[in-house]
Amino acid sequence: MSIKIALAGNPNCGKTTLFNSLTGSNQFVGNWPGVTVEKKEGKLKGHKDVVIIDLPGIYSLSPYTLEEVVARNYLIGERPDAILNIIDGSNIERNLYLSTQLMELGIPVIMAVNMMDIVNKNGDKIHIDKLSKKLGCEVVEISALKGEGITEAAEKAVKLARNKTATPPVHEFATEVEAVLNSIEEKIGMQVLEEQKRFFAIKLLEKDEKITTQLKEVPNVSKEIAQIENEMDDDTESIITNERYIYISSIIKECYIKKSKGKATTSDKIDRIVTNRFLALPIFAAIMFLVYYVSITTVGTWATDWANDGVFGDGWKLFGLDVPSIPAVIESGLNAIGCADWLQGLILDGIVAGVGAVLGFVPQMLILFAFLAFLEACGYMARVAFIMDRIFRKFGLSGKSFIPMLIGSGCGVPGIMASRTIENDRDRKMTIMTTTFIPCSAKLPIIALIAGALFHGAWWVAPSAYFVGIAAIICSGIILKKTRLFQGDPAPFVMELPAYHMPTVENIARSMWERGYSFIKKAGTIILLSTIVVWFAQSFGFKDHGFGMVENMNDSILASLGNILAPIFTPLGWGDWKSAVAAITGLVAKENVVGTFGVLFGFGEVADNGSQIWGTLAGSMTAVAAYSFLVFNLLCAPCFAAMGAIKREMNNTKWFWIAIGYQTGLAYLVSLCVYQIGTLVTTGTFGIGTIVAFLLIIGFVYLLVKPNQPNQTAQVRKAASAK
Structure with missing residues (x-):
């Protein structure tokens, strides 16, 4: 039976870099059960029976986003054999919040303090031994970017998983809260796994909806929670959060020595320029x-x-x-x-x-x-x-x-x-x-x-x-x-800004190759099939003697279909059937636009000097029409694969068609304005299309400057509170 080790940590803590280093090419990607969040797993190098699971980057186990829900459900439901908790050593205080929650799960935890090269460069000091003693779990130093200490961390995680030694939480909350927690732990009894009682008790205090629903039959819990909130004059979720940070602060005080307190780091100095209000x-x-x-x-x-x-x-x-x-x-x-x-x-x-x-x-x-x-x-x-x-x-x-x-x-x-x-x-x-x-x-x-x-x-x-x-x-x-459909205030945005560091050639090459290989693989499958279909459609057609190969491309099946669609794009400047067909095949895969042109304009043929005959394509449309064509293909509905992703994420057919309709409609109108106004400027041509373009621009500007509609939901709430 394979051993499962989960990588858990905040976003931008170096988790993915560590995952790539530990698994190499032994990775496979799927989806988490029930959702479409990408699931990355890989076999640990040198261990055929050890699977590394790369959890989504999260800030806590109190889920607000789908990523956090997925991570928590996996840790609670699947219960991996060990957790390798990666924390950013240059931002240790914020990262330890998740660590305190992970240790409440009753799963063996080993902590890997990453980016130690940056910590040392700044002249700071983390006392790993003291940190390990305070947290009650083994702590190791690593630099995922440079590959330092990662093998040791992985081996210790494997050893921990084989021994099945749980990592008990060593911190205690305020006396009043601790008493209620102990009481809840006794009451939930065997309704949950023995090692998870602490986690579930805390989640009940935090009024976690899912946990509360699961354990709604636990007697007198709501009464005890109400009592502690009354005594401490605060909600229990805030109390727990505050106590966590008090505990974390006590750890930082003893285990972390910052050389330049109040002194700007190199990253801070760079950020003063690149994030400046006016220069950014x-x-x-x-x-x-x-x-x-x-x-x-x-x-x-x-x-x-x-x-x-x-x-x-x-x-x-x-x-x-x-x-x-x-x-x-x-x-x-x-x-x-x-x-x-x-x-x-x-x-x-x-x-x-x-x-x-x-x-x-x-x-x-x-x-x-x-x-x-x-x-x-x-x-x-x-x-x-x-x-x-x-x-x-x-x-x-x-x-x-x-x-x-x-x-x-x-x-x-x-x-x-x-x-x-x-x-x-x-x-x-x-x-x-x-x-x-x-x-x-x-x-x-x-x-x-x-x-x-x-x-x-x-x-x-x-x-x-x-x-x-x-x-x-x-x-x-x-x-x-x-x-x-969309009115309302935007969601708040909180994000960690990692310290600047020089990436390794290996990581850049890996990222470049992964993206490039994906493109090349698509060229060998989807685009290959599409070019065969396009070639067949432009080589065969119906003539006087029946169906067969045609000498003139204009007599082909493709030309017949293209001529039906071409008038739609005439106001955009590229109303010939070849351009229309290329734009439509781009819905299968955007690269097909070039592949289709390659078939239709004979890019396979070369001139005596070796250069391709770009002039054949250039002669089919003006520069303004070409830019209109470019804008349309940039903004219109994406490829079928992306459309499928939109359908899954919207999870609603109506919203899917709203999205596709908006993208295509916007692309058409913007391209029309580009061509009609561009033609007026370059050649002085003025017509009905130009008038329509000016009307569209006026309407567009009106929508941009039009005052926002009042948020009706907010008004109802305000009126209700006033009553």
């Missing part, structure tokens, strides 16, 4: 501009040009030798075996041209992923959430809404799932509706394609795409908060 936003904009500029426009473009022109183009040189391209090698092989023309067309013009057009952008994405991994690992992205909370709150959103959007920059699915950390249901729904406005990895090839083919690699296209997403989120927050 310009700095964030400059950093993201630089990230996208380097990833998409300069270094990323050079790498992608090498992939497109060499690997999937005309070949490249390696140590002075001419290396043929992948299409050339495949074509030679097919000719050698005498492959049928139709099959050769499918492989070269369908699969290679379509999938190759997508994979050619992998170098740009890997560079972007490396930048994002660095910003996340060094601690800056946590500051961005803090910065954006200040801005979002003015527009009716919480800073918690920005965290899913940061995650969504890699993939929209985990970004949408991350919205469950938002307690307020209205804010959570609004976040789900707007998270996918941030360009994810699947949209990067579209950005790079439009920037390269239509704007000749212009420096501003890629960064502007990111800020179009941010603007759409902020404007949506302002407008939606003025409707009855």
Whole structure:
């Protein structure tokens, strides 16, 4: 029978880094029973019978978010053999709150004090032996980032789990509270496991709804709770919380020596600049501009040009030798075996041209992923959430809404799932509706394609795409908060800001590879299948002699379907059937937009100089229409996988269609305004579409400046209290 060890700790304590180090590639991901919160497990290196469970990062076992509910239910219901409690040594006081609760569960606990390298660098001192004695559990020093002490911590956790030695809580609450707790423990008796009596007794004092419901038949408990609240002139939940912090303060006083009391740390000095009220936003904009500029426009473009022109183009040189391209090698092989023309067309013009057009952008994405991994690992992205909370709150959103959007920059699915950390249901729904406005990895090839083919690699296209997403989120927050569906104050936002530290190359490479591999895997499955379907639909059609292969693409099934849809997009500037089909196939997977263009415009063919024929695509639409096309694909309904995540998280068909309808409608209207106003500015063309665009902008501005509707619920409560 396998041994289960749960990793528990606050967000940003280094838990995920430790999990990756302990399990390596032996990880598997699923969902917790009954919910769609991601469940990460892995086999401990060197131990086939030891499973490490990575619990969601939580602040306490008094659940407010779905993440905290999942963590507590697992610890109470599944009862792992041991808990490896990771705490941030540079912020030990806040982290110990969860630790005191974990030790009340009656499960063996070993504490790992992480980020000791930062503690030592600051000149601070944590007396591990005293801390261990005070808490009543073994305490070890580790640095998950540098891999120091992690093997020792894991081995001690395994030993603890095998011995089944529970970790009893050593702290005591105030005399009056302790007496009531002892009384409750006796009364609940064998209604719960013997080692859990302390935890359940405290939860009854804290009036935890779930626990209270489970133990509602315990006699006279409510009477005793009311009595202690009357005697101490406070509610028992506040009393317990206060006593925990008194206990934690006594530990800190004896076990933690801070060298520079009242003196600003290096992180504090940096934060004075990067979180400054006036400088924070310009700095964030400059950093993201630089990230996208380097990833998409300069270094990323050079790498992608090498992939497109060499690997999937005309070949490249390696140590002075001419290396043929992948299409050339495949074509030679097919000719050698005498492959049928139709099959050769499918492989070269369908699969290679379509999938190759997508994979050619992998170098740009890997560079972007490396930048994002660095910003996340060094601690800056946590500051961005803090910065954006200040801005979002003015527009009716919480800073918690920005965290899913940061995650969504890699993939929209985990970004949408991350919205469950938002307690307020209205804010959570609004976040789900707007998270996918941030360009994810699947949209990067579209950005790079439009920037390269239509704007000749212009420096501003890629960064502007990111800020179009941010603007759409902020404007949506302002407008939606003025409707009855979303009105109300945003949820409060509390977040730990970890100390700045230099991430390791290994962690950045791991993060970059995980995101990149996910993209490549999708190219080998969903996009592969889609390009085959697109190739078939554009190669076959009905002619006078019946159904068969067609020489002219305009006679194909795809052209017939595209011509039905094309008029819908004519006001947006790209009303030809090829662009319409590409946008629709993007609903399956956003990368399909590039793959479809690859099939339809023959990106598999190269000119004599090795460069791809971007001009074929460029000739199909103007620069203004191209930017309109880009904006539509950035803002419209996401891929099927993300739609499925929206459906699961909304858990309501009506809300699902509201979200999809809002995203698609907003994308259409914004793209229409971009094309119509852009055409007026660049060519002086004025027509009915221009009038409609101006009316839409006037209406949009009105909705932005329109006063908020009074919160009816708040008014009812106010009136009731007045009575």
